[in-house]
Amino acid sequence: xxxxFIFTLIYVVITIVVPLISLTWLAELGSIAGTEVGLDFSxxxxxxxxxxxTFGFLISGVAFFSFSSPKQSxxxxxxxxxxxxxxxxxxxxxxxxxxxxxxxxxxDASTGTTLGLVGIDITTMIMLYLGLxxxxxxxxxFDLIDFIVNRKKIRYLRIKGKLKDREKIEKELKKERxxxx
Amino acid sequence: xxxxxxxxxxxxxxxxxxxxxxxxxxxxxxxxxxxxxxxQNNVRVPDGxxxxxxxxxxxxxxGAKYANFNxxxxxxxxxxxxxxxxxxxxxxxxxxxxxxxxxxxxPGPGQNKTYFVHIFDREINFDPDLSGIPxxxxxxxxxxxxxxxxxxxxxxFKNFAQLPGxxxxxxxxxxxxxxxxxxxxxxxxxxxxxxxxxxxxDVPLLATFGGF
Numbered sequence: 001x002x003x004x005f006i007f008t009l010i011y012v013v014i015t016i017v018v019p020l021i022s023l024t025w026l027a028e029l030g031s032i033a034g035t036e037v038g039l040d041f042s043x044x045x046x047x048x049x050x051x052x053x054t055f056g057f058l059i060s061g062v063a064f065f066s067f068s069s070p071k072q073s074x075x076x077x078x079x080x081x082x083x084x085x086x087x088x089x090x091x092x093x094x095x096x097x098x099x100x101x102x103x104x105x106x107x108d109a110s111t112g113t114t115l116g117l118v119g120i121d122i123t124t125m126i127m128l129y130l131g132l133x134x135x136x137x138x139x140x141x142f143d144l145i146d147f148i149v150n151r152k153k154i155r156y157l158r159i160k161g162k163l164k165d166r167e168k169i170e171k172e173l174k175k176e177r178x179x180x181x
Numbered sequence: 182x183x184x185x186x187x188x189x190x191x192x193x194x195x196x197x198x199x200x201x202x203x204x205x206x207x208x209x210x211x212x213x214x215x216x217x218x219x220x221q222n223n224v225r226v227p228d229g230x231x232x233x234x235x236x237x238x239x240x241x242x243x244g245a246k247y248a249n250f251n252x253x254x255x256x257x258x259x260x261x262x263x264x265x266x267x268x269x270x271x272x273x274x275x276x277x278x279x280x281x282x283x284x285x286x287x288p289g290p291g292q293n294k295t296y297f298v299h300i301f302d303r304e305i306n307f308d309p310d311l312s313g314i315p316x317x318x319x320x321x322x323x324x325x326x327x328x329x330x331x332x333x334x335x336x337x338f339k340n341f342a343q344l345p346g347x348x349x350x351x352x353x354x355x356x357x358x359x360x361x362x363x364x365x366x367x368x369x370x371x372x373x374x375x376x377x378x379x380x381x382x383d384v385p386l387l388a389t390f391g392g393f
Binding site (some may be wrong): 056062114115116117118119120121122123124125128129132135136139143146 | 185189192193195199203207210214218254371373374375376377378379380381382
């Protein structure tokens, strides 16, 4: 449970806090090349924020269930796979929210006239991330199949591990009893 | 640990290294873009006074349009310093010059219609061998525009035939004609992962239709 909360917080920072801070900083950029300019970001920023928050909360919520599940359990495998698919959709949402090809008008802050525009295209970079996540989907699918096929073996090893811990505790209790006697 | 879990761990570590490398490249690329754009001395377009000859009409021959425009040329020097961490690749500069004038008695007597004629449009690739501008280096070059009668595409100047035949057709008193210069720079950064573009509209062009 505690582990689930920790990872939820980590994902909230990575998927929501960091992107929103970056967007806010970009929107408040006051000068480029020493020229006082304003970047007209207002039309896009609300749309981008909406999708970042939507998918960010979804991913963080699923992360809680994934990381609070026992290791190598089917439940964990299912939630981990859902999380990876949500991560892919999160990255894809940057594309259809217009955040991958940012075209920002350069406006002279003093006169209000449009001087030009600045365009930043990060599509190639995001597609590369998606490729990596696709490999992770294959890995998580493999995990899930492994957990389903070998569930009896995994359960046996888990119980054996707990038994070993119990034997260890009983040995220590015996030693203490011998000492007191 | 089961054998299959060990193989899985190796693959996971490999993916982790790939993701961390990509994240580091992305972060340094973004930081480099900020470092380049935050200092006005890193991107200077134009760098100094542009020079050339945009004489379209012969003022001494009744204001007639020139029969040939072999004298028409324009040069804009520029200076780009790569203050980032990666090589700045595929730098392309596009220049577009428009001639804006009011045609007298168009469409009818006493009426003047404003025309915009694109007289120059050309893109030059300043990185043909894809070696780029390495980190810390400066590219000092100039954009040269010239008229080539036999090959107007390579020269870049065009559409002179659309201009009025004489100055008497142009309103030079109440609304004198002017030139409009648009500049566009495109390049790739962070080993091709980031594409940057800067467009500047209506850059002051020190030229007159009757020459410098």
